[in-house]
Amino acid sequence: MEQWYREYFAQTWYKNTFLVRKPSQIGRVVDGDREWNNIYDSGCHFTCLAMIIGIDPARLASVLSSERYFFSDATLRTKCLTGKYGGLVWDQNAPNGRLKTITISDFWHSKLDRRVEISLSFDSREITMKVSEGVGIIKAARKDGFHVIVGPREHSHLVAGMVDGEYYIWDPDDTERPLEDFLQGKINLGHVFEYYKGEPIEFWKYRLDLT
Secondary structure: EOOOOOOOOHHOOOOOOOOOOHHOOOOOEOOOOOOOHHHHHEEEHHHHHHHHHOOOOHHHHHHHHHOOOOOOEEEEEEEEEEEEEEEEOOOOOOOOOOOOOOEEEEEOOOOOOOOEEEEEEEEEEEEEEEEHHHHHHHHHHOOOEEEEEEEOOOOEEEEEEOOOOOEEEEEEOOOOOOOOOHHHOOOEEHHHHOOOOOOOOEEEEEEEEEO
């Protein structure tokens, strides 16, 4: 089993960590699944990014709260704790096509025991409905030094390593399967396509630079 990351996290550990710049932006979507803008409900992609960087998602949310990173999403009508209505403030899977790179300077990286500048850049997103094409996308991305987040439009997973010649997947949501299954490499890319059968699967490619 080949693991690509030092530490893994579940979004379900963070009900009280919110993806906002200030407390007044804490809110809940009024329609559909009525999700909060916390990591628990809205932070699957964010949790994957934290694992790529190698830091706790709660700490990453705290650091980025003072940056130009969390913005209002007008497509998700939300009622805030203040009683006001507006778009849901969250990470919107950034870096993305609009916000290509996020940079964090003078950051004490506890795993490296030194200060670093973190630069995480979005390269591209590819979509397919075939497992074989997905394998090719990951293989090419890893060859070029990219990290890959994969999943349907509504939920992100991290391509976490290889086991028995297959790419295994870390799901930040452990409400349906135990974390032990992910740590043991029991969920591979084929399982993602099978579980979301009939849905296009997205492959987000990122480059991480620590200096």
